[in-house]
Amino acid sequence: MDLMHHSSTFLLPTIPLHHGPSLTYALVVLNQTLPRFAPLLWKHAQLRLCADGGANRVFDEMPLLFPEEDASDVRRRYKPDVIKGDMDSIRKEVLDFYRSLGTEIIDKSHDQDTTDLHKCITYIRDFAPDVNKSSQLCILVAGALGGRYDHEMGNLNVLYCFSALRIVLLSDDSLIYLLPRTHHHEIHIQTSVEGPHCGLIPIGVPSRSSTTTGLRWNLNNTEMRFGGLISSSNIVVGEKVTVQSDTDLLWTISIKKL
Numbered sequence: 001m002d003l004m005h006h007s008s009t010f011l012l013p014t015i016p017l018h019h020g021p022s023l024t025y026a027l028v029v030l031n032q033t034l035p036r037f038a039p040l041l042w043k044h045a046q047l048r049l050c051a052d053g054g055a056n057r058v059f060d061e062m063p064l065l066f067p068e069e070d071a072s073d074v075r076r077r078y079k080p081d082v083i084k085g086d087m088d089s090i091r092k093e094v095l096d097f098y099r100s101l102g103t104e105i106i107d108k109s110h111d112q113d114t115t116d117l118h119k120c121i122t123y124i125r126d127f128a129p130d131v132n133k134s135s136q137l138c139i140l141v142a143g144a145l146g147g148r149y150d151h152e153m154g155n156l157n158v159l160y161c162f163s164a165l166r167i168v169l170l171s172d173d174s175l176i177y178l179l180p181r182t183h184h185h186e187i188h189i190q191t192s193v194e195g196p197h198c199g200l201i202p203i204g205v206p207s208r209s210s211t212t213t214g215l216r217w218n219l220n221n222t223e224m225r226f227g228g229l230i231s232s233s234n235i236v237v238g239e240k241v242t243v244q245s246d247t248d249l250l251w252t253i254s255i256k257k258l
């Protein structure tokens with residue numbers, strides 16, 4: 001079975017060169033308080049989208065992260081490439097501001113069956129060929145965790161809807177991504193910015209057999225299911241974690257405070 005490598009280098013000020021194929025990042029900003037490292041994610045991304053009300057957050061909160069600077073200078077510097085959603089949360093002044101700067105606006109108000117995040121992922125998948133050309137595209141989603149629980153579950157569901165894409169859900173406190181059962185996984189821990197708290201969660205279906213290395217409480221052909229054992233409150237012990245499982249698992253790790 002093929003090995004899939006994972007590394008949260010997007011949380012580092014500069015992304016180190018490494019041996020494997022490099023990743024191309026796209027960023028989706030959701031309608032929640034911007035994480036403190038949002039400017040870093042923005043810098044690393046080659047394509048930046050706001051999901052509906054996420055544009056209000058960029059407009060209102062980016063200037064707060066640069067208190068020494070003029071707010072309109074900051075707003076012009078952090079111009080999203082695309083705003084997509086059902087447009088029931090973005091304010092008119094925000095929409096007008098970014099439209100005047102040339103941001104592409106995609107109004108999908110007729111679709112009330114998929115979330116704004118889902119709509120943004122569809123855009124990246126289908127309409128961003130330059131970014132997408134590389135099979136190593138990685139989509140970072142800011143503001144995906146915490147807040148309203150129905151939204152949080154909707155955001156997790158997007159990982160399953162697009163399980164062939166690399167998508168990382170982020171908050172200030174933790175990140176989550178899917179480990180597809182089609183691969184063995186090697187996770188390189190960026191110990192300066194993440195860990196040690198972590199979890200492996202068998203959401204959706206039980207896992208009959210999962211095996212790990214690099215954790216304080218490793219799994220050894222272990223069954224995991226809701227109503228039984230799930231690996232919450234685990235701890236990474238080194239810089240490398242390996243995971244293999246008969247089902248898709250969610251990997252989550254804490255993000256360190258500065």
Ligand SMILES: Nc1ncnc2c1ncn2[C@@H]1O[C@H](COP(=O)(O)OP(=O)(O)OP(=O)(O)O)[C@@H](O)[C@H]1O
Pocket residue numbers: 029030031032051052053054085086088089090115116117118143144145146147148149151152154155
């Ligand atoms: N409190 C939250 N917690 C987690 N994710 C959120 C939260 N609020 C918004 N989001 C994410 O940001 C996206 C855009 O948010 P926005 O408020 O514009 O959506 P919405 O469709 O108007 O929400 P709703 O109508 O259900 O309140 C959502 O699709 C969701 O992915």
Ligand SMILES: Cc1ncc(C[n+]2csc(CCO)c2C)c(N)n1
Pocket residue numbers: 086111112113114115116
């Ligand atoms: C069974 C079912 N439950 C909830 C919704 C509502 N809904 C889901 S996504 C979305 C768009 C949010 O921007 C809305 C309104 C639905 N359509 N179908």
